[in-house]
Amino acid sequence: MQAVRYAKAKAAMALVRTFVASLCPNPKWIDKNPPTRVVQIEATQVKKYKITLNVYEPPAGTAAPGGPVLINWFGSSFVFNSFWGSSAAFCSRICNDLGIVVIDASYPQAPEYPYPQALHCAIDVINYVVSDPSFGNPQVLCVSGFSSGGNIALNMASSELGPSLGLAPQHQAKIKGCVVSCAPTAFQVDTKSKDPNDDGLPKNIPGLPLGFPALELFTDCYLFPTTPRTVPSVSPSLAAPTSFANAKVALITASHDPLRFEGLAMHEALVGAGVDSVHYRAEGVGHAFELQGGDDRVAWSNDGDSDSPLSKARREAYDTMRRRIAEAVGKA
Numbered sequence: 094m095q096a097v098r099y100a101k102a103k104a105a106m107a108l109v110r111t112f113v114a115s116l117c118p119n120p121k122w123i124d125k126n127p128p129t130r131v132v133q134i135e136a137t138q139v140k141k142y143k144i145t146l147n148v149y150e151p152p153a154g155t156a157a158p159g160g161p162v163l164i165n166w167f168g169s170s171f172v173f174n175s176f177w178g179s180s181a182a183f184c185s186r187i188c189n190d191l192g193i194v195v196i197d198a199s200y201p202q203a204p205e206y207p208y209p210q211a212l213h214c215a216i217d218v219i220n221y222v223v224s225d226p227s228f229g230n231p232q233v234l235c236v237s238g239f240s241s242g243g244n245i246a247l248n249m250a251s252s253e254l255g256p257s258l259g260l261a262p263q264h265q266a267k268i269k270g271c272v273v274s275c276a277p278t279a280f281q282v283d284t285k286s287k288d289p290n291d292d293g294l295p296k297n298i299p300g301l302p303l304g305f306p307a308l309e310l311f312t313d314c315y316l317f318p319t320t321p322r323t324v325p326s327v328s329p330s331l332a333a334p335t336s337f338a339n340a341k342v343a344l345i346t347a348s349h350d351p352l353r354f355e356g357l358a359m360h361e362a363l364v365g366a367g368v369d370s371v372h373y374r375a376e377g378v379g380h381a382f383e384l385q386g387g388d389d390r391v392a393w394s395n396d397g398d399s400d401s402p403l404s405k406a407r408r409e410a411y412d413t414m415r416r417r418i419a420e421a422v423g424k425a
């Protein structure tokens with residue numbers, strides 16, 4: 094029975110991946126914002142998978158050895174490797190604006206690599222960064238992520254979730270900041286209650302529509318075959334809010350994203366527990382709004398040139414994330 098379910102999931106995702114790729118052929122994300130260097134490391138708990146790290150470094154001599162490092166995970170709904178590199182502009186700009194090392198990390202996609210393999214690869218990245226001599230034994234880490242990447246970042250930022258997955262407590266304790274955008278935090282909540290974009294997004298609303306069938310398909314692939322949605326490392330909102338107390342947190346939501354309710358609810362739970370969390374709601378945009386607009390589909394570019402809802406959302410979301418990271422690394 095599981096073999097049949099897996100075959101159906103793979104077949105469905107093959108069709109969806111082909112369709113999504115047709116909407117954004119040959120993206121120039123990394124070409125427009127190339128990393129300083131590229132590193133590949135072996136995944137320790139995922140068979141036949143190499144993790145790619147696009148490393149963005151400030152000009153030589155401008156970053157102190159052992160200085161802060163931001164680790165980012167791109168948005169993929171846990172199923173689309175074709176979005177690898179979509180965070181390149183964000184990573185490059187944070188590196189330049191704050192003068193810190195930024196790493197854009199890949200992770201394996203479902204259903205071929207279901208939960209918890211993406212999270213295990215995230216731990217591999219953190220272990221590599223704190224031990225590789227080229228990073229100088231950094232004492233301060235920050236984590237960031239978009240969509241599913243935000244779910245990964247939240248797991249790493251929690252002193253409950255990270256260690257439960259195998260992250261060494263002394264490494265987890267170095268994470269002082271966590272900024273996420275449009276992150277799924279509550280898979281345990283009924284999908285229909287999230288106001289999914291079943292009829293698509295209005296024509297004047299930039300973003301990626303997330304309808305009920307798509308949300309359920311992506312979730313089934315990620316949690317294949319039978320992982321409960323109530324596992325806290327699946328739904329980070331179920332972790333103890335105080336487990337995020339070591340980090341300065343920013344949660345970005347979008348007015349037309351089905352994930353907006355859970356993002357706000359998690360922020361409110363964190364604040365209620367005394368955690369230093371801020372929330373920014375981007376108006377007039379949908380999920381993954383940072384990837385919309387512009388002839389090259391690169392986020393954060395030319396955002397000062399327009400007062401459109403999209404430009405305003407990207408500009409203010411970036412400023413919120415940058416400010417939180419700066420506060421976490423002592424560069425505010």
